[in-house]
Each structure stands twice: as structure tokens, then as C-alpha cells.
Amino acid sequence: MIADKMKSFVAGSSVIRAMFEEGKKMAAVYGKENVYDFSLGNPSLEAPSSVKEAAISILQNTAPNDLHGYPNNAGFEDVREALAQQTNRLHHTNYTKDNFVMTVGAAAAMNIIFKSILNPGDEVIVFAPYFSEYKAYVGNYDGVLVEVQPDITTFQPNMEEFEQKVTAKTKAVIINTPNNPTGVIYSADTLTKIGAILTKKQEEIGHPIYLVSDEPYRELFYGDFDIPFVPDFFPNTFIAYSYSKSLSLPGERIGHVTVHSEADGFDDIVSALTVANRISGFVNAPTLWQKVIPFVMDEKVNIDVYRKNRDDLYNMMIELGYTCVKPDGAFYLFPQSLIPDDKAFCEAAKEFRLLLVPGSSFGCPGHFRMAYCVENATIQNARESLRLLKEKYTKE
């Protein structure tokens, strides 16, 4: 008999993964090229060749005990030092290895952050729509996720509602920019406002509130601008980072937490994160992939491919009459569903061999998500199905 808490996680378990499995079944029946699977954020691009070269060279040239043994639970010191130098170079910080804890991807990064800071009943604010796993990441430590409703015309944060929802119970706020599922990016101005609200509220409430910036898509943006460095806007910041998307390594499970030097209780936090890594059962991030990072940390996949997919899919959807905010980053589109019931809409889409994820999985009903980290041909070939889907609801 499984635990009551697990029952609710299993019941709410990822619609996205269920759809991914369904996609595989449909592909077996209709042929892969005849199923338009926009369900999962699994990068379509290969990791840069330097990743494989670094991994092979490390395997060949590192003494087995240095490579395969347990490292420090926070990660290899030289790897974390390399990350500090990279961040100092890019963002004019003064970081050292102590600002970094290597993790089993961004998912583990978020988990060890919440394990380290949440007491049961503590609230964590999130802006809808948001990555559905946050519910579990916060629920794992008996925190309560508090949603700020979306502004569906821009998907930028609703600052008034946000300010009202920050109370004495608030321990943390999650932001995710570039965003899954909308692809929007928060500007420096938006981050300034979030930082100002949190600074004011901390003073009123009398305890720290932590900003958890979930950044697996940090390198995936398509405009002529820079992604702001979140700790510049609020000192009590953690960054949850991963190489799953920027280097197409989601299965290898490698990422890290960055703790800003001015975060309240810095030393305790770093110790807690390190212990949390161990006692959560992660123990440490995979050693081979830790060692690869210093060799490839300034690389990223060829995002021109995703940019073209974004342009082609967005333009196609607008031409076909769908309503959608143009994404600036990540690899998702989040159009409005053609009926209010987004689950029924995504179910109906299967009739046309389209796999779309209901917006209610992201706390934003009336929408659906399309992951465009796919072959460009999938987008082109999906046109007729997307047209028929639109026609179905235009007729009704």
C-alpha cells in the first residue's frame, strides 16, 4: 500500500509523459512521420561534438579512483571553481567554488533548495503558467505552492497580485525565464519590480524570502538582447541551472545550484544544500559529467535551428487563426485552445495525430503547449492537421 502523499502525486502524475508514451504507441501504428508529437521538451539537437570528445578524453586520461570515486557531495572543487570563474567573467561577481553545488540536473537543484529552506506549511509563490513538476518539488517538503494568475495577453508577471500574495508565510518565490511553457523572458525592468516587492516585503515581515530562479533555458533565446542575471536584482537568490537543454544532455542529469554571495545565511545554506544532496539520495552529481563541464561550459547547441522552428511554427499558427504570444526563448509555444476545456481540446487533437499538452497541466487552462524541439519537417507536416483541428472548432 503506497503512502497517501504519493497517491496524490501519482494521480496528478505527468500528463506530458503519459502523452509521450502515447506518441510512441501512435507512431507504431501510423508511422513516426505521421504523428506530430509536440509533447515533450526533449531536445532534438545533438550535444556539441566537444561534449563527447571531453567525455572520452576524461575517461581515457583520469585515474579510475579520481573519476569514479565519491567526490565532495557539493561536487569536485576544480569544477565548481571553473563555474565561479565563468560567472565572474560574465556577470562581474566575486564568486568562488563555495557559491556552487553540483546537482543531478535542475530538478534535483530545485529539490535540494526546497529541502534546505522549507518548513511544513511554508508557502512558495509561482507565476502561472508554470512547469508542473514544481507542485511535487515543493510538496516533497510539505510546502504549499501559491499561484499568481496569468496575464494571458503577455504572460508577464501580474505584480499587483504577486505583492498581495507575499505574506508572513512566504518562504520563496519561483521564477522561470525563459519560461516553460510560454517562452517569455522577464526583462530587467520586470526583475527590478520583483526585487523591489520582495525587498519591501522582507522588511515588513522580518524574515528572508528566497527567489529561486529556475534557468534550464538560460541560453535558449532568440532576440538581440542579453538575459539579465537575476542576483543583480535581489540578493536572496538561488539559481537552479542545468545543461539538459543548453547542451542537449537531459538524460545525463547534470546541473548546479548557484547561491548568491549576499544571500541571507549563506554559509548555512551551502552546508544545507550539500547535505540535502547526500540525504536525498542523489549523494552527488554524476562524476564524469561534472568533469566534462569545464571543457564545454561556454558552448551551446545551435539555437538557429530552434529559432527557425519557433518562427515557422508561430507564423503557421497565426496564419491558421490560432492566438498565441510570440515566445522569445526556450522551445515552447503556448497558444489558446479553441474551446475552454483544454483537456478535451488536446484529446480531440489526437484524432489528427497531434500530441499537444493541456494548459491546465501548467496551471493555465484554456491553452495548450507545443514543444518545438522537433525536426522542422514535423512542423511542416503538421500544418494540415492543425488546419483540420481549427476547422473542426470553427464549424462547431
Ligand code: PLP
Ligand atoms: N525546470 C523547467 C522549467 C523545466 O522545463 C525542466 C525540464 O524540462 C526542469 C526544470 C528540469 O530540468 P532537468 O532535466 O535539468 O532536471
